[in-house]
Amino acid sequence: QxxxxxxxxxxxxxxxxxxxxxxxxxxxxxxxxxxxxxxxxxxxxxxxxxxxxxxxxYNIKESKEVVYISGAYDYLKVCVNKKWVEETIFLDFENEKISCPKGYHNYLKKVYGDYMKFPSKNKRGNKHNIIKLEIN
Structure with a gap:
């Protein structure tokens, strides 16, 4: 499945x-x-x-793990402990309060590793096909 x-x-x-x-x-x-x-x-x-x-x-109540299916990462990378995402907390972000999973640190660490460091140049990319357009 x-x-x-x-x-x-x-x-x-x-x-x-x-x-x-x-x-x-x-x-x-x-x-x-x-x-x-x-x-x-x-x-x-x-x-x-x-x-x-x-x-x-699948029965979410009996599951110990959940999967975020909307992203581009492989299934195993985003299969996380359900307790990490069951409850939310508010965090400050650019003068806003943003609702985040209570276990955001564990989630980010599993998915991105050391998420507070920029990836090396060869690991970066434009997966979202963002185009920079400058108009003078």
Missing amino acids: ALRIDVLKRLILLKTNYDISMGRRGIKRIIFVFFEWLCKFWSKEFLFKKIFTYIKK
């Missing part, structure tokens, strides 16, 4: 022009090119319905 959800999630990301193949080489690159071809046959709505069909099979 987890693999199916991960594949469907990646297809949805492709449908929204998210570059999931960035930095991939060899067989992984071939797989992502295949995903790009495959996603031409299904709408985002169809893919979302399939994901929700799989998700509804």
